[in-house]
Amino acid sequence: MSDSTTLKMDVPVPASLLDAGTQGLIGRPLDRIDGPLKVAGRATYSAEYALPNLAYGFLVQAKVGRARVTGIDTAAALEMPGVLDVVIDLDTFIRNPQQGGSNKAPTQGVEEIHYFGQVVAIVVAETFEQARDAAARVHVALEDKPGLFEFDARLEEAHKPKGGSTEPHVATGDPDRALAEAPVVLDAVWTTPSQNSAAMEPHASTAVWEGDALTVYGSYQMPASDKQQLAQALGMKPNKVRIISAYVGGGFGSKLGIAPEVVAAALAARKLGRPVKTVMSRQQVFDATVRRSNTHQRIRLGAGADGRLTTVVHETVSSNIEGEEYFEPAGVSTHFLYAGENRRITHDLLPMDWLLSGSMRAPGEAAGMLALEAAMDEFAEKLGMDPVELRKINDPEQDPLKGVPFSTRQLTRCLDEGAAAFGWKDRNPTPGARREGEWLVGHGMAASARSNHLQESQARVSIGADGRATVETDMTDIGTGTYTILAQITGELLGLRPEWIDVRLGDTDTPPGAGSGGSWGASSSGSSVYLACEALRAKIATAMGCAEEELTLKDGRAIAQNRSVPLSSLVGEGLSAEGTIKPGKLEEERRQASYGAHFCEVRVNAVTGEVRVNRFVSTFAAGRILNEKTARSQCIGGIVFGIGAALTEELVHDPRSGRVVNHDLAEYHVPVNADVPHIEVHFLPERDQFANPLQSKGLGELGISGAGAAVANAIYNATGVRIRDYPLTLDKLLPGLPTV
Incomplete structure (x- = not known):
C-alpha cells in the first residue's frame, strides 16, 4: 500500500512535526552511519565495481588550445598488446540517424578543439595500463587556429550573458549620481584566478549495456539530472538509462553534470559489447572537467x-x-x-x-x-x-x-x-x-x-513487517552526511532508532531526489522524506484507531489512548508512502x-x-x-x-x-x-x-x-x-x- 504527498512551498510551515517528535534525534551530533563502511573499505566508489568481462578505457586529449582536427592515426595504438579498439567517432556515433539524431557530425568525430586537453578519443584495452600506454601512441593531426588566451587585455570584449543562475544585470536608483555626491567613496578592482574543485575521488564511470538499456556506475552529484543529460548526449530515451552513484568521494560542483569519461565509456561499451570502465587521471580531471572561472x-x-x-x-x-x-x-x-x-x-x-x-x-x-x-x-x-x-x-x-x-x-x-x-x-x-x-x-x-x-525532490519511505524502515531516493551523499541526516529525520518522525533504518541513495531507479548541489541537498531531500513519513504517520494512526495528533511513535512502538503496541503490529505486510517537495511562491x-x-x-x-x-x-x-x-x-x-x-x-x-x-x-x-x-x-x-x-x-x-x-x-x-x-x-x- 503506497500513497503520495506533495507540498509546494506557497505558504509557511510554522509548526514542524520535528518539534513534536520524541525520539530525540534531530540536531544531535550523531556519527555518520556510512563511516564504518568507508574506514573499512567496504563503501564501493565508482572506480571499484568489479564486473565480469570488464574492459578499461583511457581518454586521448588534444595537445593544443585551439585547432581543427584533420586526422587521427590509431594504427600504432591498435598494434599494442591488449588493445581492443580506439573509438574516435564520438560525435558521429551519437548523432547517427538510427539513434534518433542527425548526421551532421564530421567523420572524424570531434572536429573543433576549443581548449587544451579536450577529449578526442578513447582507447579500450584489457587492462588500465595497456589502455593508458596505447593512448600515448594515438597521433592527433591538428591544424592550429588563433586562440583566445589573453584575459586582462580583452576586458572590453566582454558581453552580457544570456544564461546563468541569476540575472546578469540588475540596478536600482541612480548609482552614478549617488557616487558623485557621496562624501566617502571607495573604487577598486579585485581579481581572483581560475580554481579547481580538487575532489579526492577522480571522475570515473563504468558503462554496461543490456540490449538497448544502459547502466552507469559513476561519481555524480545529481543523478536525476545527469541521467537526462546522458540520455540526451547518447540520443536515447531517459527511461533507458540508469545511474548508480552510491558513494561520491567529493565533488564541490565538478560532478554536478556529466563529464567526458562517461560518454566515451558508454560509446565504447556499446561498440565492444562489453562493460568499459574509464577512470580519469588526476591530470585529466584538471584538464578536461570544469573550473571555477577567474x-x-x-x-x-x-x-x-x-x-x-x-x-x-x-x-x-x-x-x-x-x-x-x-x-x-x-x-x-x-x-x-x-x-x-x-x-x-x-x-x-x-x-x-x-x-x-x-x-x-x-x-x-x-x-x-x-x-x-x-x-x-x-x-x-x-x-x-x-x-x-x-x-x-x-x-x-x-x-x-x-x-x-x-x-x-x-x-x-x-x-x-x-x-x-x-x-x-x-x-x-x-x-x-x-x-x-x-x-x-x-x-x-x-x-x-x-x-x-529549495529543489524539487522525491523520496519513498517504507515500513516492513518487521518494523524496520527503508528510505529510497536517488539523492547522493558526497561526504556531507546525507545517509545519516535522512535516517535521523525518518527516525524522529516514525519513532525508530537509526540502526533500524536502511537508507538507499544514488540509484535513478528510485524516486528522483534533489541531488547534492547549491546547499539544497539536506533540506530538499529531507523535506521529501518528511512528507513521506507524514503520510505514513496518518496510516499508522488509522491502524491504531486514533487521531494523528494523539499518536506518539517512539522506540518502535505506537502509543495512543493509553495503549502501546509494536509498530510492526500495525503495518501488516508493510506500508509505503512517497513525498514530493517543490519550491513555491515563498521563494520570491x-x-x-x-x-x-x-x-x-x-x-x-x-x-x-x-x-x-x-x-x-x-x-x-x-x-x-x-x-x-x-x-x-x-x-x-x-x-x-x-x-x-x-x-x-x-x-x-x-x-x-x-x-x-x-x-x-x-x-x-x-x-x-x-x-x-x-x-x-x-x-x-x-x-x-x-x-x-x-x-x-x-x-x-x-x-x-x-x-x-x-x-x-x-x-x-x-x-x-x-x-x-x-x-x-x-x-x-x-x-x-x-x-x-
Missing part, C-alpha cells in the same frame, strides 16, 4: 560620513568557452547583504579558449565575497570605523534590491556573538602594530551569506539566505612573507541544524576552502595555449593540515518556517563565503599591505613588508 571585479561604495551606504556597485567579468553562457555570479550576495538604495550589479562574460568554467562550491559567493568583504574592510578604514560596526549599521530591514522581507536574518547577532567569542575588542586596529619577533600578527573579519534554495516573496561571521588571526613572517593562519572563529545562522556534527564538519570544510582561496589556490593558464600548467595536487596547492588551525564553529538557534517543513536552510556552502576575505583582512591588519589580487602569495607581500 574574475575581474570592480567594486564602488558610497556612504555618508556616518558610514551608512547610499551606493553599492559590483561589476564582474568572468570567462568561459565561446558559445557557453554560464557566468560566475560573483555579485549574487551583493544583491541583499548590505543596505544602499542605489545599486548596480553586473556580470559580463569574456569568451576564452580555456577549460570550460562552471559551478564550484558556492558559485558566486566564494569569489564575490573575496572582493566585497575586502572592500568593506577597506571602506571601514577609510571611514575610521570598526569593520564590524560598519556591517551592523548597514544591516538592512528588507531586501534592498527586491523590497521583500527576509525570511530570517541574524547577521548582526552572528557579528556580535562571533566578535565576543573571538575577542575582537582586544584587536589593535593599527596595521602592522603588533609584532612578536619576526612575526607580524593581525586580526581580520568578514561577513558570510549564502542564498537558500521572501529573501531566504543563511548568514554568518568569520574572525581570523594570522601571523606573517616579516622576513620571508610566510603567512600562517593561527586562529579562526565563525558563527552561523542557518535555520534548524539537523546534525550538529555533520553541519560543523561542512562549515570547517568551507572555511578551509576559503583559506586556500586566500593563500594558495590558483590554476595557472599558459598564455600561449590556455593550458593548465599546474594540473595536479603537487602544484595546485590546496591547504593541508599544517596550513589549517583549530577552527571554532558556533551555531545560533533558528527556525525558518518560510524555507521548508524542516525549517532548515543551506549550510554546505556558507562556510566558504567570506572566509578568504577574513584572512586577507587579517593580513592587512598584520602588515599594512593591501593586496587585491588573490591568492595572497608571499611574492606579493614581500615588497611591502617592513625592512627591519
Whole structure:
C-alpha cells in the first residue's frame, strides 16, 4: 500500500512535526552511519565495481588550445598488446540517424578543439595500463587556429550573458549620481584566478549495456539530472538509462553534470559489447572537467560620513568557452547583504579558449565575497570605523534590491556573538602594530551569506513487517552526511532508532531526489522524506484507531489512548508512502539566505612573507541544524576552502595555449593540515518556517563565503599591505613588508 504527498512551498510551515517528535534525534551530533563502511573499505566508489568481462578505457586529449582536427592515426595504438579498439567517432556515433539524431557530425568525430586537453578519443584495452600506454601512441593531426588566451587585455570584449543562475544585470536608483555626491567613496578592482574543485575521488564511470538499456556506475552529484543529460548526449530515451552513484568521494560542483569519461565509456561499451570502465587521471580531471572561472571585479561604495551606504556597485567579468553562457555570479550576495538604495550589479562574460568554467562550491559567493568583504574592510578604514560596526549599521530591514522581507536574518547577532567569542575588542586596529619577533600578527573579519534554495525532490519511505524502515531516493551523499541526516529525520518522525533504518541513495531507479548541489541537498531531500513519513504517520494512526495528533511513535512502538503496541503490529505486510517537495511562491516573496561571521588571526613572517593562519572563529545562522556534527564538519570544510582561496589556490593558464600548467595536487596547492588551525564553529538557534517543513536552510556552502576575505583582512591588519589580487602569495607581500 503506497500513497503520495506533495507540498509546494506557497505558504509557511510554522509548526514542524520535528518539534513534536520524541525520539530525540534531530540536531544531535550523531556519527555518520556510512563511516564504518568507508574506514573499512567496504563503501564501493565508482572506480571499484568489479564486473565480469570488464574492459578499461583511457581518454586521448588534444595537445593544443585551439585547432581543427584533420586526422587521427590509431594504427600504432591498435598494434599494442591488449588493445581492443580506439573509438574516435564520438560525435558521429551519437548523432547517427538510427539513434534518433542527425548526421551532421564530421567523420572524424570531434572536429573543433576549443581548449587544451579536450577529449578526442578513447582507447579500450584489457587492462588500465595497456589502455593508458596505447593512448600515448594515438597521433592527433591538428591544424592550429588563433586562440583566445589573453584575459586582462580583452576586458572590453566582454558581453552580457544570456544564461546563468541569476540575472546578469540588475540596478536600482541612480548609482552614478549617488557616487558623485557621496562624501566617502571607495573604487577598486579585485581579481581572483581560475580554481579547481580538487575532489579526492577522480571522475570515473563504468558503462554496461543490456540490449538497448544502459547502466552507469559513476561519481555524480545529481543523478536525476545527469541521467537526462546522458540520455540526451547518447540520443536515447531517459527511461533507458540508469545511474548508480552510491558513494561520491567529493565533488564541490565538478560532478554536478556529466563529464567526458562517461560518454566515451558508454560509446565504447556499446561498440565492444562489453562493460568499459574509464577512470580519469588526476591530470585529466584538471584538464578536461570544469573550473571555477577567474574574475575581474570592480567594486564602488558610497556612504555618508556616518558610514551608512547610499551606493553599492559590483561589476564582474568572468570567462568561459565561446558559445557557453554560464557566468560566475560573483555579485549574487551583493544583491541583499548590505543596505544602499542605489545599486548596480553586473556580470559580463569574456569568451576564452580555456577549460570550460562552471559551478564550484558556492558559485558566486566564494569569489564575490573575496572582493566585497575586502572592500568593506577597506571602506571601514577609510571611514575610521570598526569593520564590524560598519556591517551592523548597514544591516538592512528588507531586501534592498527586491523590497521583500527576509525570511530570517541574524547577521548582526552572528557579528556580535562571533566578535565576543573571538575577542575582537582586544584587536589593535593599527596595521602592522603588533609584532612578536619576526612575526607580524593581525586580526581580520568578514561577513558570510549564502542564498537558500529549495529543489524539487522525491523520496519513498517504507515500513516492513518487521518494523524496520527503508528510505529510497536517488539523492547522493558526497561526504556531507546525507545517509545519516535522512535516517535521523525518518527516525524522529516514525519513532525508530537509526540502526533500524536502511537508507538507499544514488540509484535513478528510485524516486528522483534533489541531488547534492547549491546547499539544497539536506533540506530538499529531507523535506521529501518528511512528507513521506507524514503520510505514513496518518496510516499508522488509522491502524491504531486514533487521531494523528494523539499518536506518539517512539522506540518502535505506537502509543495512543493509553495503549502501546509494536509498530510492526500495525503495518501488516508493510506500508509505503512517497513525498514530493517543490519550491513555491515563498521563494520570491521572501529573501531566504543563511548568514554568518568569520574572525581570523594570522601571523606573517616579516622576513620571508610566510603567512600562517593561527586562529579562526565563525558563527552561523542557518535555520534548524539537523546534525550538529555533520553541519560543523561542512562549515570547517568551507572555511578551509576559503583559506586556500586566500593563500594558495590558483590554476595557472599558459598564455600561449590556455593550458593548465599546474594540473595536479603537487602544484595546485590546496591547504593541508599544517596550513589549517583549530577552527571554532558556533551555531545560533533558528527556525525558518518560510524555507521548508524542516525549517532548515543551506549550510554546505556558507562556510566558504567570506572566509578568504577574513584572512586577507587579517593580513592587512598584520602588515599594512593591501593586496587585491588573490591568492595572497608571499611574492606579493614581500615588497611591502617592513625592512627591519
